[in-house]
Amino acid sequence: KQQNSLKTIQIDVQNEFVRLPDTVKEKTDEAILTINDRYRTENKLLSVIENGSIEKLEAMQEELAIFSKLPDRIPNNPLRSRKNLAFVTNTLLRKAAEQGGVHPVYIDSISERFAIQIEKTTSIQQLSNLHDKMLYEYCETVRKLSLKYYSPVIRTAIEYIRLHLAEPLRLEAIATAVHVSPSDLSRQFKKETGQPLTSYINSLRIREALQIIRS
Numbered sequence: 001k002q003q004n005s006l007k008t009i010q011i012d013v014q015n016e017f018v019r020l021p022d023t024v025k026e027k028t029d030e031a032i033l034t035i036n037d038r039y040r041t042e043n044k045l046l047s048v049i050e051n052g053s054i055e056k057l058e059a060m061q062e063e064l065a066i067f068s069k070l071p072d073r074i075p076n077n078p079l080r081s082r083k084n085l086a087f088v089t090n091t092l093l094r095k096a097a098e099q100g101g102v103h104p105v106y107i108d109s110i111s112e113r114f115a116i117q118i119e120k121t122t123s124i125q126q127l128s129n130l131h132d133k134m135l136y137e138y139c140e141t142v143r144k145l146s147l148k149y150y151s152p153v154i155r156t157a158i159e160y161i162r163l164h165l166a167e168p169l170r171l172e173a174i175a176t177a178v179h180v181s182p183s184d185l186s187r188q189f190k191k192e193t194g195q196p197l198t199s200y201i202n203s204l205r206i207r208e209a210l211q212i213i214r215s
Contacts (some may be wrong), residue, residue, distance in 0.1 A: 026214070034066075035212065038067070038070075041060075042092070042156075043088065044063070045064065045099055046058060046096040048060065048139065049100065049138050049183060050096045050097070050098060050099045050142065051098040051099040051100065051142070052139055052140070052142030052143030052144075053143075054136070057136065078124065079121075082124055082127050083118055083119065083121065083127065084180070086127055086134075087115065090115060093134055093135070094108075094110070094111045094138070096138065097138050100142035100146050101142070101146035102145045103145070103147070103159050103163075106145055110137060110138065130131045145162075151188070153178055153180055153185070153188060154192045154193070157174055157177075157189060158193075160177045160178065161174065161200070165204055165208065171185065171197060
């Protein structure tokens with residue numbers, strides 16, 4: 001039975017190659033290499049964003065120039081064409097940030113803001129500047145807010161704390177929200193973060209207060 005299934009898969013794969021669109025068949029070797037480079041660079045960029053590495057992002061600047069050479073898919077409206085590409089980039093960066101362990105609430109706020117800014121741009125230069133800003137902001141967000149390496153319980157606890165920081169936060173309430181006992185949460189929280197839960201909450205509140213003062 002397994003052999004028959006494999007044979008069927010092989011036949012399907014062969015048929016897929018037979019049905020290649022003419023647009024693919026017409027690609028030159030040079031065009032194929034360019035596409036490969038673009039996809040490789042795109043995947044590398046998304047990995048950099050997912051890991052929140054500002055240093056690696058800065059080191060990629062020359063490689064990222066490949067995206068500025070993409071042909072306009074709406075030839076009679078290059079600005080619209082570039083806006084469409086910017087929307088796609090915004091979506092890809094959003095997914096990379098999510099894979100990097102950032103809560104969707106933060107990502108959605110950033111993504112919505114950039115979507116509005118993209119549509120409001122009136123020149124390709126503005127879009128280019130906005131593109132760079134998007135890369136750095138998503139990367140910086142992952143670097144600051146990623147909870148990727150915490151256990152599910154502690155990750156949920158930290159997300160709960162961040163989203164309710166302006167409210168009274170008691171150990172018992174947080175433990176109820178993440179479905180563990182207060183003692184287990186307290187012990188596991190200190191083990192994974194290196195500090196007691198109350199100290200973590202206080203440090204977050206101090207940082208938020210400093211941010212408000214600075215701005």
